[in-house]
Amino acid sequence: MTSALATGRRTPKPRRIDDKMRFGLMWPNSPSPNVTSVEVAKRNPDVLDINSHITLAQTAERIGVDFVFFADGYTNHGLDNARVGHGEPCVSAPIWAPIVMAATEHLGVVTTMHARYLSPVVLARLGANLDVLSGGRWGWNIVPGAKGSEAKLFGLSDTIEHDERYQVVAETLEAVRALWGARGEPIKFDGKYYHLEGIPRGPYPVQESPVIFNAGVSPAGQEFIASSADYAFFAVVDDLAKVTATVRQLAEKTAAHGRDPREVNLAGSTGVVIARTSAEAAEKFAWIKDSLDMDAARGWARGFLAGSQTYQANFDQELDEAARKIGIAAGSRVLVGTAADIAEQLIEIHRVTGLRGFMLVNLLWAPEEVELLGDVFPILERAGVWETPESRGWSW
Numbered sequence: 001m002t003s004a005l006a007t008g009r010r011t012p013k014p015r016r017i018d019d020k021m022r023f024g025l026m027w028p029n030s031p032s033p034n035v036t037s038v039e040v041a042k043r044n045p046d047v048l049d050i051n052s053h054i055t056l057a058q059t060a061e062r063i064g065v066d067f068v069f070f071a072d073g074y075t076n077h078g079l080d081n082a083r084v085g086h087g088e089p090c091v092s093a094p095i096w097a098p099i100v101m102a103a104t105e106h107l108g109v110v111t112t113m114h115a116r117y118l119s120p121v122v123l124a125r126l127g128a129n130l131d132v133l134s135g136g137r138w139g140w141n142i143v144p145g146a147k148g149s150e151a152k153l154f155g156l157s158d159t160i161e162h163d164e165r166y167q168v169v170a171e172t173l174e175a176v177r178a179l180w181g182a183r184g185e186p187i188k189f190d191g192k193y194y195h196l197e198g199i200p201r202g203p204y205p206v207q208e209s210p211v212i213f214n215a216g217v218s219p220a221g222q223e224f225i226a227s228s229a230d231y232a233f234f235a236v237v238d239d240l241a242k243v244t245a246t247v248r249q250l251a252e253k254t255a256a257h258g259r260d261p262r263e264v265n266l267a268g269s270t271g272v273v274i275a276r277t278s279a280e281a282a283e284k285f286a287w288i289k290d291s292l293d294m295d296a297a298r299g300w301a302r303g304f305l306a307g308s309q310t311y312q313a314n315f316d317q318e319l320d321e322a323a324r325k326i327g328i329a330a331g332s333r334v335l336v337g338t339a340a341d342i343a344e345q346l347i348e349i350h351r352v353t354g355l356r357g358f359m360l361v362n363l364l365w366a367p368e369e370v371e372l373l374g375d376v377f378p379i380l381e382r383a384g385v386w387e388t389p390e391s392r393g394w395s396w
């Protein structure tokens with residue numbers, strides 16, 4: 001055991017709307033979740049070792065990360081990806097999240113769970129238990145399930161149209177919220193996809209409504225987020241004009257639903273390669289790029305391009321060119337350098353695009369790598385764009 005599990009009071013995370021930055025950390029759920037590279041997979045810790053998760057969770061909380069985010073899925077990205085340890089094996093989000101919850105006191109823990117694959121009754125029950133277990137620090141990344149291979153594995157039709165997937169997502173969330181609201185009383189839910197009746201068993205969530213994330217920023221995805229979610233998760237691509245457009249469109253859509261535009265935050269995923277000197281960071285990044293497995297990168301790119309309208313628009317280029325980008329941090333812009341260099345780049349993205357929320361995607365995810373990010377936050381604080389989670393009540 002590297003360290004004892006945290007005991008004592010767990011602090012719920014209130015929603016606080018302000019202009020300060022928030023930071024999530026993409027949780028390592030496979031040997032190399034963010035780069036299609038066997039060399040990177042070998043350099044990272046053992047993803048199936050619970051101690052790696054405990055140490056990383058405590059590191060993330062100590063340095064000032066607001067939440068961690070477990071992506072998830074039921075089929076791999078392709079045989080080449082599985083061969084290099086990219087997304088294979090992949091730990092199950094709702095099963096491994098409690099380890100992070102038990103090891104920390106304040107960190108938000110977001111799990112991906114798919115709308116189409118599980119009944120709202122199962123989703124409501126898993127979610128309520130995760131929220132209680134964490135003392136009100138759980139968030140749900142509700143995804144539609146966009147992969148044809150997963151639909152096939154579940155025996156579902158894979159012809160469901162892109163925009164209809166978000167109708168399923170919206171109704172699933174509505175049904176789950178009805179189940180959470182039951183609090184021991186009978187409920188009846190009649191929708192297009194679900195008909196539910198009865199008294200669901202407790203426990204019920206600690207948060208009045210657990211924080212909802214969604215990772216689709218196509219017009220249909222944004223419509224769902226603006227009406228019903230709290231955080232949109234998307235890739236910060238190199239072309240910042242595209243990021244600015246997404247930030248603006250989502251704010252407009254949120255306002256059109258009668259909500260304060262700041263009520264919906266964005267978690268923009270940005271790759272990170274950090275080191276104590278700029279030269280060392282550049283060297284690390286060059287090594288990562290050189291180790292890229294192009295067959296696996298093509299597999300990942302094909303998956304994103306097939307399932308996401310946003311990726312089709314952002315990576316409208318020849319497959320190998322798209323794969324070289326998507327094979328690293330799913331096509332997100334990669335910030336490379338010392339803590340000071342990375343802080344400067346984050347401030348620049350914030351200044352140019354208005355983005356306030358970031359999902360840090362460490363290409364190398366050993367706790368010592370993530371620990372280096374701890375020096376970024378004080379610089380952001382001095383620049384007036386970030387406050388410690390503690391000073392704002394650990395709010396989302």
Ligand SMILES: Cc1cc2nc3c(=O)[nH]c(=O)nc-3n(C[C@H](O)[C@H](O)[C@H](O)COP(=O)(O)O)c2cc1C
Pocket residue numbers: 070071072073112114143144145146214215216217218219220221233234235269307308309310311330
């Ligand atoms: C960086 C990133 C990570 C994603 N992770 C997952 C995931 O873990 N599981 C999943 O089923 N879908 C995942 N998705 C897919 C999205 O949920 C969504 O279905 C897809 O991006 C289509 O979005 P669109 O509305 O922009 O077209 C991810 C998308 C992005 C951009």
